[in-house]
Amino acid sequence: MKKINPNIIYDNKVIEIKGLKKAFDDFEVLKGVDLDLYQGENLVVLGRSGTGKSVLIKIISGLLTPDEGMVKVLGQEVDKLSTKELEQLRLKVGFSFQNSALYDSMTVYENLEFPLVRNSKSLTKAERDRRIHFVLDGVGLLQAINQMPSELSGGQRKRIGIARTLILKPEIMLYDEPTAGLDPITCIEINALINDVQERFNTSSIIITHDLTCARAVGDRVVMLLDGQFQRQGTFEEVFNSDDERVKMFYDYNFVN
Amino acid sequence: MELKDNNAGTGRKRNYFVSRRIDRIFLELYKIYAFHVRFFKEVFVPPYEFKEVVRQCYEVGVRSLPLISLTGFIIGIVFTNQSRPSLSEFGATSWLPSLVSIAIVRALAPLVTAIIAAGRVGSAIGAELGSMRVTEQIDAMEVSATNPFNYLVVTRVLATTFMVPALMIYTVFVSLMGAYLNVNQNELTSFTTYITQVFEAISFLDIFSSIIKTFIFGFTIGMVGCYKGYYSSKGTEGVGKAANSSVVTAMFLVFIEELLSLQIINLFRAM
Numbered sequence: 011m012k013k014i015n016p017n018i019i020y021d022n023k024v025i026e027i028k029g030l031k032k033a034f035d036d037f038e039v040l041k042g043v044d045l046d047l048y049q050g051e052n053l054v055v056l057g058r059s060g061t062g063k064s065v066l067i068k069i070i071s072g073l074l075t076p077d078e079g080m081v082k083v084l085g086q087e088v089d090k091l092s093t094k095e096l097e098q099l100r101l102k103v104g105f106s107f108q109n110s111a112l113y114d115s116m117t118v119y120e121n122l123e124f125p126l127v128r129n130s131k132s133l134t135k136a137e138r139d140r141r142i143h144f145v146l147d148g149v150g151l152l153q154a155i156n157q158m159p160s161e162l163s164g165g166q167r168k169r170i171g172i173a174r175t176l177i178l179k180p181e182i183m184l185y186d187e188p189t190a191g192l193d194p195i196t197c198i199e200i201n202a203l204i205n206d207v208q209e210r211f212n213t214s215s216i217i218i219t220h221d222l223t224c225a226r227a228v229g230d231r232v233v234m235l236l237d238g239q240f241q242r243q244g245t246f247e248e249v250f251n252s253d254d255e256r257v258k259m260f261y262d263y264n265f266v267n
Numbered sequence: 268m269e270l271k272d273n274n275a276g277t278g279r280k281r282n283y284f285v286s287r288r289i290d291r292i293f294l295e296l297y298k299i300y301a302f303h304v305r306f307f308k309e310v311f312v313p314p315y316e317f318k319e320v321v322r323q324c325y326e327v328g329v330r331s332l333p334l335i336s337l338t339g340f341i342i343g344i345v346f347t348n349q350s351r352p353s354l355s356e357f358g359a360t361s362w363l364p365s366l367v368s369i370a371i372v373r374a375l376a377p378l379v380t381a382i383i384a385a386g387r388v389g390s391a392i393g394a395e396l397g398s399m400r401v402t403e404q405i406d407a408m409e410v411s412a413t414n415p416f417n418y419l420v421v422t423r424v425l426a427t428t429f430m431v432p433a434l435m436i437y438t439v440f441v442s443l444m445g446a447y448l449n450v451n452q453n454e455l456t457s458f459t460t461y462i463t464q465v466f467e468a469i470s471f472l473d474i475f476s477s478i479i480k481t482f483i484f485g486f487t488i489g490m491v492g493c494y495k496g497y498y499s500s501k502g503t504e505g506v507g508k509a510a511n512s513s514v515v516t517a518m519f520l521v522f523i524e525e526l527l528s529l530q531i532i533n534l535f536r537a538m
Binding site: 113 | 408
């Protein structure tokens with residue numbers, strides 16, 4: 011069980027969402043979602059597959075546009091930004107994809123260098139190398155620097171994916187199903203890495219998952235997305251200390267069965 | 268009465284689906300328009316991905332050489348061989364080099380090059396970008412504040428636009444060599460005579476129009492491949508569809524463009 015981070019600043023909302031709605035054709039995925047993420051906090055968004063968890067963070071990062079509602083990231087309304095402004099904001103928001111989304115035609119080094127070269131043009135080659143080595147060391151995969159993504163295991167790919175987002179020194183991290191498809195031991199390592207990132211890089215994070223072990227290990231606060239809305243929120247215990255059948259079923263499936 | 272209501276309901280449903288279909292067609296047309304506008308905006312705006320353009324030129328140009336060489340050479344031989352009987356009926360086999368050069372420079376080389384490029388390069392671009400879309404690599408570029416359009420689309424379209432004309436010139440060369448081999452074997456024409464006849468038969472307009480035409484073909488092949496891949500739907504089926512429709516659409520458009528350019532060039536010839 012994770013101890014709540016004492017460095018959370020509750021006066022500073024880094025993400026603020028109000029009345030967010032999103033539908034695909036006739037299917038309404040998000041039906042008026044309200045959410046705040048505080049500085050330094052690890053917030054876990056729990057929910058079954060297809061409930062719109064990934065849609066939520068894709069809207070936060072500007073990959074999708076909301077149908078209704080307001081999404082403010084670091085004080086800026088995402089859907090009202092120009093392309094240039096959105097690019098500037100994205101430098102501060104790291105996104106770790108469910109399947110890592112590593113560029114498969116590039117080595118690990120090139121994967122990390124790619125965003126760095128394009129966004130930090132003033133850096134010399136030596137400075138870029140130093141930063142790449144530092145981040146790879148941080149995720150414990152310095153030895154994989156010259157490997158191709160196809161030569162890495164699922165857990166290693168996740169770590170490199172996280173390293174690639176950390177290379178731009180983001181203030182906010184968005185993790186999409188960080189432990190999906192991994193064995194229990196690797197899951198524990200990834201959970202530790204998420205906490206380590208929060209501590210070392212002083213990030214605020216939203217972690218999307220349906221893995222309750224992950225939620226318990228990394229979440230300062232947990233919210234549960236049911237029927238397109240956040241039904242419960244609080245610490246892990248507060249959320250699951252409930253008579254709601256849907257919540258109980260979720261818990262039982264993870265821990266009892 | 269009940270039956271009447273049911274019919275009304277079915278009619279409304281049909282109207283709804285028809286209107287949705289029309290909406291989708293217009294949406295698709297708008298997407299194609301926006302894709303082109305974005306290309307012309309971004310091609311002139313830094314950052315310029317020179318290294319990637321060179322890499323793509325290598326992929327499109329150099330890697331197509333073996334196939335182009337073989338196809339061009341064989342077309343030269345076959346076309347000469349098939350033209351001979353008709354000309355010999357009039358005792359005009361000495362006109363073979365002229366006939367072959369006009370056919371190759373004006374039509375065969377540009378079309379063959381474009382078809383090979385559409386098949387080899389267009390499908391590769393469609394499949395590559397499609398799989399990058401499916402595996403969220405394009406989204407990953409976007410969220411890391413890197414412009415995927417500039418890096419993936421602009422570079423590939425520039426490469427096909429400039430390499431297809433270069434490949435066409437090469438196709439002309441190998442096809443003429445194939446034709447020479449055939450003419451030399453059968454009519455015992457010397458290389459000097461052959462080359463003289465070839466260049467006497469073709470005009471500056473022939474060469475110039477073919478080069479311009481292949482710039483357009485190259486641009487079309489690149490744009491179609493990139494559009495189909497960039498907007499491919501999720502899943503492996505989407506990648507297959509993107510690759511397939513890249514080839515089919517590009518070939519279809521190339522033939523339409525060939526027909527249009529023929530009319531325009533004929534106007535110039537008549538002047």
